[in-house]
Amino acid sequence: MPDALTLAAAGPDGGTVQVRLSSPDKVVWPATDHGEGITKADLAAYLGAVAGPMLRGLADRPVTLQRVRGGIEGEEFYSKNPPKGVPAWSRTTEVTYPSGRRHPQLVVDDEATLLWTAQMGTVTWHPWPVRSGDNDHPDELRIDLDPQPGRAFADVVEAALGLREVMLEAGLTPFAKTTGSRGVHVFAPVRPELEFLEVRHAVIGLARELERRMPDLVTTAWWKEERGERIFVDFNQATRDRTLAAAWSPRILPGAPVSVPVTWDELVAVRPTELTVHTVPGWLAEHGDAWEGMHDQPDEVAGAYALWQADLERGLGELSFPPDHPKMPGEPPRVQPSKKVAEHWDEQGNRVEPETRPHQHGGAD
Template sequence: MADALTLTTQDADGKPRQVRLSSPGKVVWPATEQGAAITKADLTTYLSAVAEPMLRGLADRPVTLQRVRGGIEGEEFYSKNPPKGAPEWARTTMVTYPSGRSHPQLVVDDEATLLWTAQMGTVTWHPWPVRTGDNDHPDEVRIDLDPQPGRAFGDVVRAARGLREVMTEAGLTPFVKTTGSRGVHIFAAVRPRLEFLDVRHAVIGLARELERRMPDLVTTAWWKEERGDRIFVDFNQATRDRTLASAWSPRILPGAPVSVPMTWDQLGEYGPGELTVRTVPQWLAEHGDAWAGLHEDPGEIDGAHALWEADLERGLGELNFPPDHPKMPGEPPRVQPSKKVAGNWDAHGNRVEP
């Protein structure tokens, strides 16, 4: 293969654009028993095939790029600042992080920008749940069902269907996709009225209600030592600066699995990792995009937030934030329960100095 290729595509305005693809034969995913190696050129071919539905989830949003050097077996890192050398047609938007710091982040509005990010070593795209016109009020509720070791995928599917019921009762319309790994992602479009913290509380309300209904199957326990073999309902994916892999995005895992939107009837028909960069274009051509209507009729988040309010009245309060997030009011101690000495903490979860 040539040392470089020139890919001809277009930007968001329909203008022809050219993207230089260096080292197109570089291996991104090594060969496995299931198939041959997948190269950088193969990745861009895949992206062009799924660009239309993938851009529905990426366009007009800040995007964090999960990049690799030397393929998936090399160095892996996240780019929040736009990579150097971004083309003049690529757009950015200002975002504010939990620390209060702000800086521009790339927006992937078109196929030209999508292919350029692949040239820069991106393998997985992580869009924020906000639009560039308002980066502080999410327009999507996103929940990650994360199975602990020992749980079968069928258990995750059962938990997902239970969560669908809870969300529907709360007035939301849930959409589901595989993660490309062992879990499931569930999204719902909402009107962007509440800030990140309130949306996170609404997600906690949904998660706790699911936990009450399926206590042996799911958990909201932040600390792994308290989860057992249950499926963790990851409420912290609703926290500012936390993102999930986009729909149709490949994952940095052997075999090049893809996070694929599905109908609720299709969920469970395909095992984790079964749909890959090699097979998804044909799958998309046959089945279409199950998430095409995700934002056609956004719901209201009030019903989910009411679950949080009801739990406050029951005496249930805040849950742990990610470790890189500032300490928040009412947050439990950031120490493993097995290492916690009761006398070292006050009633508000603050450390008491001896």
């Protein structure tokens, strides 16, 4: 194979753009017992095969790029700032992070930009749940069902089906996809009317309701020591600057598994380990894109947010934020429960330093 390939790809205006792919025979995913190794050229061919549905989930959104040097066994890093040398045909959008800091992120609107990001070592694409014209009001409600050790995929599917019922009752239309690992991602298209914190609270409302219905199967416990073998309903994936792997994106795992949208009937029968860069183009040709019309009729978040408000009336409050997020009002103490000393924390979750008392000296005046 030559030292570089020139690939013809669709650009933002529908015209053809030439994208240079260097070192096309470089191995990105080494061979495993389940499949041959995957080169940079193989990844580019895969992206060309799934570009249509993949771009439906990426286009017009800020995207964080999960990149590698030397393949998935080499250095891994995340690009939030656009990589150097962004092509003239691509664009960026400015986003605000939890710290209040702002800077641009790349928007992947077209096949040419998608292939260019692969040239830059990207293996997993992480879109924000917002559109570039309004980066503060999510148009997707996202929940990650994260199984703890000891749980089978069938258990996660059971939890996902339970979550589906809760979401339907709340007036949402849930869509499922495999994660490319052991879990399930459940999305719902929503009108971009609430900001991140409110959407996160709506997700917590859904998660707590699911936990009440399936207490032995799922948990909202943020600390791993409290989860046991239950499936964690990760509400913090709805937090600003938290993202999930894009639909149709490969994952940085051995064998190049892919996060694949499925119908609810398919979710019951699918074997996620069989959905890889090698096999997914065939899967797509046979099954189509289960998420094709996902955003045709977005829902309101009001029903889910009402669950949060009902829990507030029950005396339930805020849940923990990710450690890189600023301390929030009402947040529980950011300390592992087994290491918490109750008298060191106030009711708002703020640390209280013990009073310093002067040393008392004895003796006569």
